[in-house]
Amino acid sequence: MPLEASMPSLEHTPPSRALGLGDATFDRIAGLVRTECGIELSQSKSNLIVSRLGRRVKTLNLITFDAYVDHIETPSGRDELRRMISLLTTNVTKFFREPHHFAALRADILPKLIAKARSGASVRIWSAGCSSGEEPLSIGMETLKLCPQASDLDLRILGTDLDPVSLQTARRASYDASSISNLTMQDQGQFFEPADDGKNLRAISELRDLITYAELNLIGEWPMERPFDVIFCRNVVIYFDNPTQATLWPRFANALHRKGSLFIGHSERLGGPGVSSFEPSGITQYRRI
Numbered sequence: 231m232p233l234e235a236s237m238p239s240l241e242h243t244p245p246s247r248a249l250g251l252g253d254a255t256f257d258r259i260a261g262l263v264r265t266e267c268g269i270e271l272s273q274s275k276s277n278l279i280v281s282r283l284g285r286r287v288k289t290l291n292l293i294t295f296d297a298y299v300d301h302i303e304t305p306s307g308r309d310e311l312r313r314m315i316s317l318l319t320t321n322v323t324k325f326f327r328e329p330h331h332f333a334a335l336r337a338d339i340l341p342k343l344i345a346k347a348r349s350g351a352s353v354r355i356w357s358a359g360c361s362s363g364e365e366p367l368s369i370g371m372e373t374l375k376l377c378p379q380a381s382d383l384d385l386r387i388l389g390t391d392l393d394p395v396s397l398q399t400a401r402r403a404s405y406d407a408s409s410i411s412n413l414t415m416q417d418q419g420q421f422f423e424p425a426d427d428g429k430n431l432r433a434i435s436e437l438r439d440l441i442t443y444a445e446l447n448l449i450g451e452w453p454m455e456r457p458f459d460v461i462f463c464r465n466v467v468i469y470f471d472n473p474t475q476a477t478l479w480p481r482f483a484n485a486l487h488r489k490g491s492l493f494i495g496h497s498e499r500l501g502g503p504g505v506s507s508f509e510p511s512g513i514t515q516y517r518r519i
């Protein structure tokens with residue numbers, strides 16, 4: 231056999247081995263991600279890790295993923311840990327994703343909440359895991375359609391996420407044509423205006439002003455003191471393991487007013503001790519008992 235045929239070549243080395251992502255290194259990264267934000271990375275994600283983190287490893291002039299994890303585990307590696315989590319989170323979202331939830335808001339929930347706010351009470355809606363802002367903006371558009379003066383009332387939407395990069399986009403509220411394309415022409419015209427860059431469309435200030443954004447890790451402490459009327463936590467816990475998911479449902483129940491609504495993603499299910507605090511009220515929609 232020619233010598234080169236017996237040598238491992240980079241060309242034929244799976245990408246996860248090329249920079250040194252062996253099983254032990256994968257386990258170190260997966261362990262850090264699990265502890266930090268609850269996200270469960272399966273072995274099938276090793277190519278994703280290589281493609282998303284490989285550039286960071288090279289930019290930092292490190293030779294292997296192990297050296298990268300060593301760096302993250304030093305006290306000065308805290309910022310890099312946040313950057314790593316940000317690179318590994320799935321931030322896919324879109325306006326009016328799972329439209330039946332917005333139909334329920336429009337038909338049933340918001341009219342009552344707007345009446346409540348008009349009576350002088352405060353109304354709070356939380357988009358937990360809001361990514362780049364499309365979800366809270368969709369809630370805001372439905373609110374303004376029913377109540378154009380909503381910003382004069384004590385009615386506010388809170389958008390939180392772990393990922394500071396997504397939150398930056400959410401705060402800017404400026405989106406390219408493809409992100410806006412699933413909005414009706416009417417919604418585009420009513421709620422968006424040309425952004426300063428001359429290319430994107432930006433949410434109008436009346437809509438932006440309804441929403442406050444904050445960085446929040448759902449598996450950490452929640453500093454909010456007042457209960458919410460509605461919580462959207464959709465397509466977030468699907469990335470957590472079952473025990474972590476189970477710890478969140480009772481916390482969401484405690485964070486809701488009695489009869490407050492919880493919306494979860496289409497492939498998520500309530501489980502564990504929090505289930506008894508909720509009754510189904512629609513498709514992946516629950517009411518706090």
Ligand SMILES: C[S@@+](CC[C@H](N)C(=O)[O-])C[C@H]1O[C@@H](n2cnc3c(N)ncnc32)[C@H](O)[C@@H]1O
Nearest residue numbers: 267319322323359361392393447448464465466
């Ligand atoms: C797929 S997006 C879902 C966005 C939106 N809720 C939707 O359904 O379109 C998931 C979001 O959850 C966030 N996330 C993941 N783990 C989190 C955690 N532990 N705490 C807060 N946010 C988290 C990610 O940063 C990401 O922006």
